[in-house]
Amino acid sequence: MDKVQETVLEIDLKALKHNFEYLKSKLTDGTKFLAVVKAFAYGSDAAQVAKYLQELNIDYFAVAYTYEGVALRDAGITTPILVLHPQPVSFDTIIKRCLEPSLYSQYVLDGFIACAETHKQHNYPVHLKFNTGLNRLGFSAEDIPNVIKTVSKTKTIKVRSLFSHLAESEELATPDFTLKQIEQFNSIYKQVYKLLDYKPFLHLCNTSGIINYPEAHFDMVRSGIGLYGFGNDQSVNKYLKPIASLKTSISQIHYLKKGDSLGYNRGFIAQKDTKTATLPIGHADGIKRQYGNGHGFVIINNQKAYILGNVCMDMIMVDVTNIDCKEGDQAIIFDAKHTAEHLAENVNSISYELLTAVSQRIKRVLYR
Numbered sequence: 238m239d240k241v242q243e244t245v246l247e248i249d250l251k252a253l254k255h256n257f258e259y260l261k262s263k264l265t266d267g268t269k270f271l272a273v274v275k276a277f278a279y280g281s282d283a284a285q286v287a288k289y290l291q292e293l294n295i296d297y298f299a300v301a302y303t304y305e306g307v308a309l310r311d312a313g314i315t316t317p318i319l320v321l322h323p324q325p326v327s328f329d330t331i332i333k334r335c336l337e338p339s340l341y342s343q344y345v346l347d348g349f350i351a352c353a354e355t356h357k358q359h360n361y362p363v364h365l366k367f368n369t370g371l372n373r374l375g376f377s378a379e380d381i382p383n384v385i386k387t388v389s390k391t392k393t394i395k396v397r398s399l400f401s402h403l404a405e406s407e408e409l410a411t412p413d414f415t416l417k418q419i420e421q422f423n424s425i426y427k428q429v430y431k432l433l434d435y436k437p438f439l440h441l442c443n444t445s446g447i448i449n450y451p452e453a454h455f456d457m458v459r460s461g462i463g464l465y466g467f468g469n470d471q472s473v474n475k476y477l478k479p480i481a482s483l484k485t486s487i488s489q490i491h492y493l494k495k496g497d498s499l500g501y502n503r504g505f506i507a508q509k510d511t512k513t514a515t516l517p518i519g520h521a522d523g524i525k526r527q528y529g530n531g532h533g534f535v536i537i538n539n540q541k542a543y544i545l546g547n548v549c550m551d552m553i554m555v556d557v558t559n560i561d562c563k564e565g566d567q568a569i570i571f572d573a574k575h576t577a578e579h580l581a582e583n584v585n586s587i588s589y590e591l592l593t594a595v596s597q598r599i600k601r602v603l604y605r
């Protein structure tokens with residue numbers, strides 16, 4: 238790629254394809270693949286990423302909220318879209334835009350059936366979410382008789398799948414909790430299958446589950462972070478390629494004398510003569526304030542340039558005292574080599590948080 242002249246998020250679709258194929262190679266034939274494209278496809282570009290995955294014959298998409306699914310439909314996505322966390326106020330929109338809700342409580346189940354009735358629906362596809370230990374969303378095993386009674390009474394909806402979500406599938410050293418969740422899910426689907434006169438398909442694993450628990454792939458897997466190039470473990474990361482690179486260019490160089498201050502609240506005071514570079518990216522772009530005062534860095538001419546003082550809304554200033562650089566030179570915040578995961582670790586964060594924080598005002602450049 239050419240050197241950037243402004244702040245840009247480059248998205249490598251070849252890397253996306255590579256990750257998709259790598260993860261798919263872990264599945265047995267016939268297991269469906271759902272791509273999680275919530276939060277702008279983990280901060281990249283949901284519409285473009287989804288279009289590309291649709292070309293690669295992905296089976297399903299998932300988003301968190303209804304409006305994210307609407308944006309994909311507006312972009313021309315025709316693949317089924319599961320809305321993981323819909324609120325009843327959006328049920329009308331779900332039906333109008335042919336999105337498939339996750340129903341996770343009696344309240345949302347009743348609400349959705351009522352809404353589907355007013356739209357005169359027949360066998361509208363829905364997904365039942367069960368809680369197996371994350372304790373975030375989902376029916377419990379005790380709810381099964383009532384849920385199935387409700388579902389069996391109506392022709393308005395049809396349960397397309399049963400699913401649950403793992404709490405710590407990346408912690409392979411301590412598998413006990415995950416194994417209990419898998420056991421619990423097995424028991425849940427068997428009870429549902431006994432009570433229902435058809436068999437919804439099953440899914441449980443996220444990216445780390447795909448890698449670590451092949452016995453729990455069931456009929457479909459749901460991958461987010463893996464598609465974007467991270468496996469939550471060094472041993473997995475080496476097979477994946479981060480798809481997003483966040484780059485910018487130096488706006489101005491300043492030379493501070495010993496005792497000069499830098500930035501808001503005079504967050505940095507030069508202890509010696511210091512050369513600084515000002516970059517057009519700030520906390521409104523996803524570089525949180527925690528990265529300030531030496532906790533975060535960018536890469537300029539292959540060297541680490543630490544952030545000095547406080548992160549501003551639209552700018553950071555970095556220490557380039559020992560780096561040969563000039564105005565207009567490129568700075569890398571993260572890329573395939575200097576990864577988002579590595580940078581995030583410096584502030585006790587994770588790749589997911591840094592990637593999804595990249596603001597929408599930053600230009601996306603896709604290449605394949």
Ligand SMILES: *Cc1c(COP(=O)(O)O)cnc(C)c1O
Nearest residue numbers: 273402443444459460461462463
């Ligand atoms: C976000 C999410 C996923 C994706 O998890 P990754 O670790 O990114 O693969 C899968 N399932 C559910 C229910 C989610 O909320």
